[in-house]
Amino acid sequence: MKGYIYYEEDDALRNQWFIDELIKEGNANQLDVELLTGDDELPGDASFVFYRARDVEKSQRWEQEGHVVVNRSEVNRVANDKFQTFQLAALLGVPSIPARRVDSVQDIQKYPIVIKTTNGHGGAEVHLCETNDEAEHVISLYPNRQLVMQPYIQHNSSDVRLYLIGVEVVGAVKRTGTDSFKANVGLGGTAERFDVPPPLREFAVKIAKALKSDYIGVDFIQNAEGVWLLNEIEDPVGARSLYETSELNVAREVMRHIHKKLTKC
Template sequence: MKGFIYYEEADAVRNRWFIDELIKAGSVYDLDVELRVEDETGLDSADFIVYRGRDFEVSRKWEQDGMLVVNRSEVNRIANDKLQTFQLGALLGIPAIPTKLVTSADAIHEYPVVVKTVDGHGGEDVHLCETVAEVEQTISRYIGRQLLVQPFIEHNSSDIRLYVIGDEVVGSVRRTGVNNFKANVTLGGTAERFDAPAPLRDFAERIAKALKSDYIGVDFIQNNGGVWLLNEIEDPVGARSLYETSELNVAQEVMRHIHKKLLKSL
């Protein structure tokens, strides 16, 4: 069976090792996998496309053409919209950080708060604000983009990322920020193995089942009262932290999942 892994150029360069692992793992399951970088030529010949971008309209077009897309467009749409993510959590009964759209500091009555763009990722466009002036300055930086405001939850600059393939959690890590309230490893944070408790695994698997996702990351923080709060859903999710903290061959498990899915569709 023929498949493509589709990346934007900058991400393809940064993730070349994982791409090669996916291609190699595909051969184990008789999947002929090829990288395609910002080039849709010949994609209509594919049995499946592993989409590693963030524009759900791109993957929706492929779905409308009858192709299997991993992850499907609805996963991409919700995961890359933080407001949609929190609405999904509320619908599923999963505790989440109180979140609302913000256009002015007038609507904020308690500080500190976190202001972030709806569509940011990797810890980008996330700002801790302690005053009205800081909120107004942040809002002025993002004219024309939707912004969210959340109360700042003290969480020791750490979060938990659970990796879910199909509807099963396959691993989890604790990420800790360095000189930063953001825990993202791409911003200099560190990752260590974490054995997620059953309730947290249940939350992540509940999200994956609702989304009908293939491979996602689900991030939680824990407040001072010990309550786990949904923070983000990541699609496309990387695998670097999981490779560094476990023996799991992530690429092989992803390709095994795709192979099983293809066989069911025959």
């Protein structure tokens, strides 16, 4: 079966090692896989595309053309809209950090507050504000962008990310920030292996089942009372921290999952 791994060009350069592993493991699982970048059209021989970007309209179009998109566009849409993510959590009964849309400082009742763009990723568009002036400045940075605000939860600059392939939690890491309240490894944080407690596993699996996802990350923080709260769903999710903290061959397991999915279609 012929398939393509789609990345934006800059992201493909940063992820070349993982791409090579996916191609190798695809071949081992009877999948003839190639990299595709910067092209709106999938070749006619495509049975599937492993979609590693955030353009929901593109993935929707490919689905409408009859291609199998991994993850499907609905996963991409929800995971890349923080407000949609928290709405999903509320529907599923998964505890999460309260989130509301914010348009101006008049919407803010109490500080400190965290303001985020709804479609940002990697922690780059997440801001902790303690005054009206700080909040006004942050809001001014994102004209014509949707923003959400959340109460600041004291969490020792750490979170946990659970990795799911299908509806199985295949690994997890605890991430700790350095000189920042953000725990993102890409911003200088560190990662270590994390043993997932059963309730947290159940929350993540509930999300994966609802989304019908193939490969996602689900991030939680723990508040001062020990309650786990959903922070984000990540699609596309990277694998560096998981490779560094476990023996799991992520590319192999993802390609095995895709092969099994295609043979069921």
